[in-house]
Amino acid sequence: MSLAPATAPLRIGPYEVDPPVVLAPMAGITNVAFRRLCREYGAGLYVCEMITSRALVERHPTTLQMVSFDADESPRSMQLYGVDPATMYDAVRMVVDENLADHVDMNFGCPVPKVTRKGGGSALPYKRRLFGRIVQAAVRAAEPAGIPVTVKFRVGIDDEHVTHLDAGRIAEDTGAAAVALHGRTAAQRYSGTADWDQVARLKETVRSIPVLGNGDIFSADDALKMMSSTGCDGVVVGRGCLGRPWLFRDLQAAFAGEPVPEGPSLGEVSRVLRRHAELLTEHMGEDKGVRDLRKHMAQYLRGFPVGSELRKRFGLVSTLAELDDLLAGLDPDVPFPAEAEGPRGRQGSAGKVVLPEGWLDDPEDSSVPEGAELDHNGG
Known part of the structure; x- marks a missing residue:
């Protein structure tokens, strides 16, 4: 370091x-x-x-x-x-x-x-x-x-x-x-x-x-x-x-x-995951909050020796009680794996940028793009 x-x-x-x-x-x-x-x-x-x-x-x-x-x-x-x-x-x-x-x-x-x-x-x-x-x-x-x-x-x-x-x-x-x-x-x-x-x-x-x-x-x-x-x-x-x-x-x-600090053990990751669920539940309610947590599961468990069936069940969890049962099935002593290091999230691939017709013609044009915000209400 x-x-x-x-x-x-x-x-x-x-x-x-x-x-x-x-x-x-x-x-x-x-x-x-x-x-x-x-x-x-x-x-x-x-x-x-x-x-x-x-x-x-x-x-x-x-x-x-x-x-x-x-x-x-x-x-x-x-x-x-x-x-x-x-x-x-x-x-x-x-x-x-x-x-x-x-x-x-x-x-x-x-x-x-x-x-x-x-x-x-x-x-x-x-x-x-x-x-x-x-x-x-x-x-x-x-x-x-x-x-x-x-x-x-x-x-x-x-x-x-x-x-x-x-x-x-x-x-x-x-x-x-x-x-x-x-x-x-x-x-x-x-x-x-x-x-x-x-x-x-x-x-x-x-x-x-x-x-x-x-x-x-x-x-x-x-x-x-x-x-x-x-x-x-x-x-x-x-x-x-x-x-x-x-x-x-x-x-x-x-x-x-x-x-x-060294990376957390699987038991520590489980506690973090449970804490995340609690905070989402406070913010959204249990049903919506736990469902929202699903998108994070693969990243939390990345690199750990968790079987495909258990990973699938984590990805479909819908209640805090169900989450607790699944977490109880993990071995808390498993150390943080080297496979969990490195890039996270979707990498995707490069591609041509989709632009309005004629967008590149005049960089000094200060007119507001027509309808650019209309499809993005609600954040």
Whole structure:
């Protein structure tokens, strides 16, 4: 394990983030239950699931349910997605006026085709002027309350349409408190490896605000290596903590220069899994909460010698009592397996980015993509 890099504390607006670690918003994952579970392992900044600005302004019931934080969660961090400066302004004003959050992160990194085909997510920074107008609108709405606005984006649409350096400069010039870069293009999605050199280039370009790096951080050592090799000010962790919330304990130890604890035994993993179920039940009720836990089972049990039949039963669990019975059948003394290390979550494959017709014709076009938010109400 390498030593923790000697860096100044990460500050995002008025908030010191120590260790300099941010939980990336993940749809269907980073709800209040999962964030609390992760926070029990270590400090950092924990961002809620992505919220659609239009759905927030329209008070979509599902969206309002997603905007929930623990009483002791501070700062309360919300990620907003939007393509219209006016709607983004209204959404952030609503955050301010109704005291919904303490920090707003903006998503310009989503590579999902249903988002990019209408000009949203990782397609949008190509339109430099529109990108700047959206960031400026959020900053202007947040300024009276002193709420910091941060911006996350990718390297670009593909290797021929790289946008991250321009996006970083624009975000810095329009008042963003920090920027975060996922070191992949939209065309890569989550395949291949993240290009950390692009994080270093962004850090060289953006000088007055923090630059955070994202992509392929699956261990505490990965985080230290990213910071030492790129000079970035902090890291954003996404898929690396799936079924592994104790990664934040490891990160806290590593950044403090302390030994990273060994991976948990199967008995300890069982206790974490049960705790996750309890928190989901508190948040959603037992039926919905335990069903929601199913998506996490494969990641929690990854690499452990659990038979296929038992894995299948975990994937179909529907009550806490049933979960307890299944957990009781596991051998608690099995040590954490080497097979559980490394990349997590879906890798997928690279592919052509689906864009609106004529999207690449004029990067200076500042018109709002037609209907880009209409299919994404409810977060």
